[in-house]
Amino acid sequence: MCDMATTRGELGDKLSSLSLFADLSAAELESIAHIVDERRFADGERILRQGLTGSGFYIILAGEGIIRIDGKDYGKLGRGDFFGEISVLLGDPPVADIVAAQGLHCAIIPGPALEPFMVGHPQVMFRMLKSEARKLRMATSWRT
Amino acid sequence: MVVGSGPGGLQLSYSLTHLRVPHAVISADPAPGGMFRRWPFFQRLLSWTKPFAPFERGTRFYERYDWNSLIPDDDRHRAIQPRLMDGTSYFPSRIEMEQNIATFARETGIRVRYGCRWTGTTRDGEGFRLRTTAGDYRARVVVFAFGLAEPWKPEIPGIEHVPHYADTRAPETYAGKRVFIIGKEVSAFELANGFLPWARQIVLASPRPTQLSVVTNSLVGVRARYVQPFEDHILGGGVVIMNASIDEVSRSGELFRVKTTRSDGGGSLMFEADDVIATTGFQPPLGDLPELGVVSSGREKIPSQTPLFESISVRHVYFAGTATRGAAGLKKNGIPSSSGAVHGHRYNARILARHIARTYFGIDPARPTLKRDDVLDYLLSELSRAPELWHQKSYLARSLLMDAARGIVDDGIVPLQLFVDGEGPDGVAVAVEANPKAEIYPAVYVRKNNVVSEHLLPTNPLLDFETAEHRAQLTAALAPIL
Ligand SMILES: Cc1cc2nc3c(=O)[nH]c(=O)nc-3n(C[C@H](O)[C@H](O)[C@H](O)COP(=O)(O)OP(=O)(O)OC[C@H]3O[C@@H](n4cnc5c(N)ncnc54)[C@H](O)[C@@H]3O)c2cc1C
Numbered sequence: 001m002c003d004m005a006t007t008r009g010e011l012g013d014k015l016s017s018l019s020l021f022a023d024l025s026a027a028e029l030e031s032i033a034h035i036v037d038e039r040r041f042a043d044g045e046r047i048l049r050q051g052l053t054g055s056g057f058y059i060i061l062a063g064e065g066i067i068r069i070d071g072k073d074y075g076k077l078g079r080g081d082f083f084g085e086i087s088v089l090l091g092d093p094p095v096a097d098i099v100a101a102q103g104l105h106c107a108i109i110p111g112p113a114l115e116p117f118m119v120g121h122p123q124v125m126f127r128m129l130k131s132e133a134r135k136l137r138m139a140t141s142w143r144t
Numbered sequence: 145m146v147v148g149s150g151p152g153g154l155q156l157s158y159s160l161t162h163l164r165v166p167h168a169v170i171s172a173d174p175a176p177g178g179m180f181r182r183w184p185f186f187q188r189l190l191s192w193t194k195p196f197a198p199f200e201r202g203t204r205f206y207e208r209y210d211w212n213s214l215i216p217d218d219d220r221h222r223a224i225q226p227r228l229m230d231g232t233s234y235f236p237s238r239i240e241m242e243q244n245i246a247t248f249a250r251e252t253g254i255r256v257r258y259g260c261r262w263t264g265t266t267r268d269g270e271g272f273r274l275r276t277t278a279g280d281y282r283a284r285v286v287v288f289a290f291g292l293a294e295p296w297k298p299e300i301p302g303i304e305h306v307p308h309y310a311d312t313r314a315p316e317t318y319a320g321k322r323v324f325i326i327g328k329e330v331s332a333f334e335l336a337n338g339f340l341p342w343a344r345q346i347v348l349a350s351p352r353p354t355q356l357s358v359v360t361n362s363l364v365g366v367r368a369r370y371v372q373p374f375e376d377h378i379l380g381g382g383v384v385i386m387n388a389s390i391d392e393v394s395r396s397g398e399l400f401r402v403k404t405t406r407s408d409g410g411g412s413l414m415f416e417a418d419d420v421i422a423t424t425g426f427q428p429p430l431g432d433l434p435e436l437g438v439v440s441s442g443r444e445k446i447p448s449q450t451p452l453f454e455s456i457s458v459r460h461v462y463f464a465g466t467a468t469r470g471a472a473g474l475k476k477n478g479i480p481s482s483s484g485a486v487h488g489h490r491y492n493a494r495i496l497a498r499h500i501a502r503t504y505f506g507i508d509p510a511r512p513t514l515k516r517d518d519v520l521d522y523l524l525s526e527l528s529r530a531p532e533l534w535h536q537k538s539y540l541a542r543s544l545l546m547d548a549a550r551g552i553v554d555d556g557i558v559p560l561q562l563f564v565d566g567e568g569p570d571g572v573a574v575a576v577e578a579n580p581k582a583e584i585y586p587a588v589y590v591r592k593n594n595v596v597s598e599h600l601l602p603t604n605p606l607l608d609f610e611t612a613e614h615r616a617q618l619t620a621a622l623a624p625i626l
Contacts, residue, residue, distance in 0.1 A: 011443070030389060031407055034352040039472060040441040040448040042456035046565050052598050054476030054538070054577075093598070105441065110478020112580040 011038060014061050015107065018080045020127050028121070035117060036107040041100035048084055048098040055094055056110045057084045057117075063104035068097040076101070085128065088114045145274060145283030147171070149256045150178015151245055151486045152465015152493060153289035155214050157254050159497030162217050165505050168283075170260040170276055176249040177242040178465070179293045185312050186338040187238045190330070190367045191485050194234055195226040199529075207531035211487035212236055214248045215494065224248050235369065262290075264432050271460065285504055287496070288433070289464035292444065292484075296427045300326075302393035305400070309335065309423045318342045324402050324415055326390055327423035328354045333370035335423060336383065340372065347415060348373070349386040351407045361582035362479045388413065393420055428467050436461070446470040451559040452499045453492060462500070468492045473539040473561050477579050481539040491532045491540055495557065514544065514552045519626065520618055522554075523574050527586040527601075527609040532557045533576040541573035541589070546625055564589055564596045570625045586614065588621045597621075 012033040015021045065077040087094040088111040118125040146153050149171035157169045197209035201223040213225040225244040264275035271284040295308035309331050322345040325332045336346050355365030376383040388404035402415040427445045439457045440447045448456045449471035455461040468483040482488025501507040526542045543555040563573040570592050577587045585603040599621040
């Protein structure tokens with residue numbers, strides 16, 4: 001029985017300071033704040049699990065997420081970064097663990113809600129796409 | 145030390161006593177029952193108990209059909225709720241639920257210091273000192289089963305004029321009135337449903353569209369029991385359900401004015417109403433826990449917890465009851481645990497009791513072993529019938545461990561997250577899972593050399609997971625460890 005607030009100003013403020021949600025109107029931010037969950041993780045806790053289905057989309061509000069593949073660390077994500085979308089969009093389990101550090105605090109969109117969320121907020125989708133493009137460029141520049 | 149005498153605190157106390165863990169329970173209430181001594185407001189639960197079910201009352205497997213009884217380890221005290229129901233509904237009335245809890249407490253001899261309020265907390269060496277209205281208590285470990293029943297209202301100009309769900313008056317006093325309900329979740333619909341025979345007009349408004357559990361295919365959303373106002377709305381019966389933010393509530397004399405802005409860009413709308421009620425949710429009565437360092441998250445400020453219900457930021461502070469929603473688990477496919485309701489948190493309490501007994505008191509009853517030839521039958525039977533797995537999908541699991549000395553050990557019911565994220569001997573954990581397509585199916589997690597692999601088994605139209613196909617797939621999944 002969890003009743004949502006009618007205004008979620010606090011979370012809306014946190015989201016508005018992230019580049020993913022830049023230029024959204026206050027009303028749109030508020031409506032997003034109503035859809036997303038929030039969660040704080042213990043340091044060392046896994047958020048995404050390599051090989052396990054059913055995960056979600058995470059946006060880092062504070063703290064860090066360490067990218068770990070087969071037990072080896074490959075870098076970290078920080079405030080404003082997001083993860084989990086590839087696995088949700090492709091329907092495949094994640095290829096890496098994301099492990100919480102420095103008091104990780106995330107906004108979360110459950111996997112099944114991601115598509116309607118993206119379609120409903122094209123500006124956010126566009127910014128996500130730009131970010132994916134940057135990742136792709138980085139990956140190709142490593143190869144060449 | 146346990147705070148609270150709702151279903152959460154009482155279940156924990158029972159399970160601790162059964163493990164011979166010395167403890168004290170205090171409660172601000174005068175008698176057992178917790179929130180059910182007052183609510184639900186319209187006097188009937190939304191969690192069911194089927195007096196007649198495929199399994200005999202008083203057996204463990206019957207618990208799957210009885211969401212409301214507390215769970216003893218001894219058959220004599222099982223299934224108290226159906227004994228107290230009068231056959232008019234499979235949702236017990238509030239009073240039947242209160243009696244159910246009080247009967248359990250009485251028959252199992254749970255001792256509580258009633259009328260004793262916890263008022264403050266300080267560290268005391270390795271443990272804590274709890275200030276209460278009956279003097280100080282010192283404890284190495286504290287468990288807060290303090291519920292989630294403190295009314296919460298958002299910051300809207302004029303909200304101070306608006307009573308909360310908790311302050312709703314007797315239904316007949318709304319006769320012929322126009323009632324504006326802020327909120328569109330379960331408690332909003334509970335009130336709207338109850339007001340249908342009384343109010344002249346009912347408006348429900350909040351920014352987020354209504355979700356229905358029968359559409360989300362989970363416990364998320366308004367439960368089927370309270371959907372009637374929604375049907376009234378879509379058939380044009382007069383109930384108004386709006387997606388709008390509430391900008392301001394003002395009051396002049398007996399009249400309320402509510403200013404709203406429609407979420408679909410349709411502009412602002414002003415409502416006049418005789419009564420406004422905020423069904424905007426509850427928070428736990430955290431007291432000074434934030435100052436002690438206990439972190440919470442989200443609007444509801446539920447303390448963030450480890451898979452074993454310990455605060456992630458202050459060691460030796462644990463939670464039981466509905467507060468264990470703060471141990472969110474894997475939330476696979478976005479589906480939350482059932483820890484907010486009795487049928488979920490009663491199992492969490494049993495796991496917590498075992499953890500406390502082992503960690504702080506060195507009490508660790510030997511776990512049974514299993515013959516290799518029995519493993520398949522046992523796991524398939526658990527997947528088909530175990531109440532813990534059916535009530536806490538993707539959250540609790542039956543775990544078997546390969547012990548070098550003892551062979552195959554039944555490690556009992558464990559949080560699934562603990563198994564998949566923890567290190568330990570090779571083993572298997574099985575859980576029941578669901579997806580947004582409303583399919584329910586078994587999931588098998590095999591841990592080999594501390595790497596966990598997931599195997600999702602097929603669903604079955606009769607939810608029978610003991611078919612030849614399930615057996616074959618489970619055999620294949622277990623091959624690396626058996
Ligand atoms: C309106 C509403 C309807 C619900 N309907 C259902 C339902 O139908 N079925 C269902 O399973 N769940 C329902 N729930 C969820 C329900 O709250 C829980 O399942 C259950 O009551 C929680 O038990 P608990 O022991 O955690 O907390 P509670 O039942 O809330 O008990 C909390 C206890 O802590 C004590 N306490 C609090 N603060 C202090 C203090 N400072 N000092 C000492 N003692 C303190 C209280 O006195 C009380 O004894 C509903 C919740 C709400 C809000």
